[in-house]
Amino acid sequence: MAERVRYNRIPFLIVHRENRVRKDVYGAIDDAVVLQAQLIRGDNPSDIVLIVMHPIGAPAYLPIFAHLARAGHHIIACASRYSSGDAPLEMENVILDLGACIKDAKERLGYKKVVLLGWSGGGSLMAGYQAEAEKPVVQLTASGEETPLAGAKLIPGDAIMLVASHRSRHYLLTGQIDPSVRDELDPDRRDPSLDIYDPDNPAQPPYSGDFASRYRAAQIARNRKISEWARDKLACLKAKGREHDEFCFVTHRTMADLRWVDPSIDPNQRKPNWTYLGDPRLVNDSASGLGRFSSLRGWLSQWSIDYAQFDSVMSGPRITVPGMVMTAGADDACPREHTDLMFDALGSQDKLKITIDHANHYFSGDNGKLHLDQAAEAITKWLIARGFANDVVLANAVTAS
Structure with missing residues (x-):
């Protein structure tokens, strides 16, 4: 893959509001939910963005996203409200955080198409979000309480990629x-x-x-x-x-x-x-x-095997947009059987499964760069084939070939 684009990391905040009595995270001010995000992109324009989020932690510095930015893709890496720890984490709230990020990307930043990219624990988040955006079913939280997710108008993604992902936190x-x-x-x-x-x-x-x-x-x-x-x-x-x-x-x-x-x-x-x-x-x-x-x-x-609501296998049949499932051949975190079940469950007519041989979960180690190159190239080819690529990405692909 040609790496011709110098990219920048632009930190920014996404703020949405919830009027609740109980605050789940340290530092919550009034009714504001503040999400820390980075826009990772070169100087090239694009109306297509890849959005990444994980239930806990900030995914911005996973090396795959730098590889994709160098190829010319625009990426928003957004942390959920639980970036300081997952003890109080409710997946229903993380779905709302992801919805706020997608809304911001379209309405404030002006992106026309959004591709959801779920890495590791982000896979079940992206699948759960897309399923709720296409065909919502959640009415209460896993603990049986009211949630703003019920009746929320989520903006669906235009495609979804589940990369080195497990099916859900509870499984x-x-x-x-x-x-x-x-x-x-x-x-x-x-x-x-x-x-x-x-x-x-x-x-x-x-x-x-x-x-x-x-x-x-x-x-x-x-x-x-x-x-x-x-x-x-x-x-x-x-x-x-x-x-x-x-x-x-x-x-x-x-x-x-x-x-x-x-x-x-x-x-x-x-x-x-x-x-x-x-x-x-x-x-x-x-x-x-x-x-x-x-x-x-x-x-x-x-974590509850009986009450948790977001699982890629259960969400899959409600997803109709193009889907890719990529597994690391030597994944030392996510079970291979999860990948097979996730792929089979996807309701997408257009779906593809890819394996990066000998890559571990983080695509690290002696051959880490090779595996990252292979993953970024496979992702880019898949996006190009489905019209999710800007002029710089297309030019890089032509040069690389």
């Missing part, structure tokens, strides 16, 4: 949560027969089908136990007249997916005993583990 966590934990208040009380990091456990990889089935059932059971406790706790608060109160808690041991230690499970090109966060045994107890800190509403909306 990802359920596949990773450690089912050996018997007591949420004392995580050292464990069922040794389900502790995959116990060297004395007779069950060792490669795991039998019976053990894998038992393990998976125990993971789902643990998720459901926490979810029902969260619902009961919230109901108790409301019964006391404390309908706006919250309760925060810790979920211990959340990096114990069988596939981390047994590469024959959901096989791809990843290396064994390793994850995108490092050694899975250490991450299992680390503060950086997925879903470690939660509020009641945050758990139900993000």
